[in-house]
Structures are given as C-alpha cells and as structure tokens.
Amino acid sequence: MTVLAARDISCEKQDRILFENVHLQINAGELVLLRGENGAGKTSLLRILVGLSQPQQGCVSICGSDVYQDGEQASHAFMYFGHKLGISALLTPIENLQYWCCQHHISVSEQTIVNTLEQLGLEGLETLPVKHLSQGQQRRVSLARFWLQSQAKLWVLDEPMTALDVNMVKMFEQHIQSFLLSGGAVIMTSHQSINIDYPNREFALEYRW
C-alpha cells in the first residue's frame, strides 16, 4: 500500500535550485533514509512532503489525501518531528501532551501520559514548565507524542536523534522498528548513523550550486 506519493517536486530557495523533478513513493512498512550534505535540501524536502511549505512544482499525497488541497485530512495520516519541537515552554510536559492529544482527537488518560513520560526518563519532571528542562529533555517530551496512540501511518523525522543521549537514541530506534514492523512507514534524516535492525532504502539529495 502506498503511504506517500510525491511527484515531480521542485524546490528553489534564494535563486538556488535545491532539487528538481523529485519522485518519491513510500509504501507501508518501508524505512527511507534521506541523505545529503548540509544545505542539500533535506529539511526543505521533508517540509514540502508534510505540506509545511509549497514546492515550486509538483504534488504530494499521504494515504491518498493531497497535502496541499486536503491538508486537514492528510494531517491525520502522518506525524512530523522537525527542528521546532512543537511544544510550549510555558506548559508542563503533561499539559503539552494533553493539548496535543486533544488537538489530534486522541483519547488517553493522564495516567497513560505520566507512564509514557516516566518510560522516557522524565519521572519527576512531569509538572515542571518545559522551559526548565534541558534541551534533550525537551526533545524527549516532544518525542513522547510518538508513544501515544495515533492513527498515523507515516512518520517524517528530521534529525530526531539530535541532542539525545545514548539510551534515548536506542529507545527511539527500537520504537521506530516496532512501528515499521506494525506496517508503519518512516522517512528520516540523520547525520548520525542509525541502528535500526530493519531493511532500509536510501534517498539522496545532491548539493547543487
């Protein structure tokens, strides 16, 4: 089953063509590693894939919904982890996750959220405003969303391992593997090596001057 179909995508930034005529199809259960040196356009491509920015040309659909024409419908089918963590510094980890669940019509108890935070090494920090947490801890709060029930069939991950310690990297790698084994699809970029015991396919963007 096709989860993501991107056709003929071109992107230009500051008069530089980052990439042209990109075709990318990702099926259920597939892991795609997006490669390319700094500035090659990986983040730009991922943002286009989830509808956060518009390409100069081309179209993208996720689980059959066009991300530009039918963004609301498409947004239920994927989860995106980008450079911005998507959490409020003023809210506590529990409040942040409750808010996110509410926005995404995910019904979970506060206890489930507390258990998830504990599982991710955030015990004792659940009720502290996020601004008082370290960078890695804040990223853990944001990543906790991937442990809560969601209908998403695709995870789009932009440098998810940045600032995470060895234990958390391992935990997230295992979690990604479980998601893939359950039929989920993943596209991710990482400058670190990824140790996921699962077949992967590389998709490379060349730096263009």
Ligand SMILES: Nc1ncnc2c1ncn2[C@@H]1O[C@H](COP(=O)(O)OP(=O)(O)OP(=O)(O)O)[C@@H](O)[C@H]1O
């Ligand atoms: N909003 C923007 N306005 C202007 N230029 C941009 C914008 N976003 C990205 N760029 C430019 O596009 C190019 C590609 O950036 P992008 O972040 O997609 O690269 P990347 O492959 O993800 O790099 P890295 O590995 O460093 O994260 C860079 O030269 C960047 O300066």
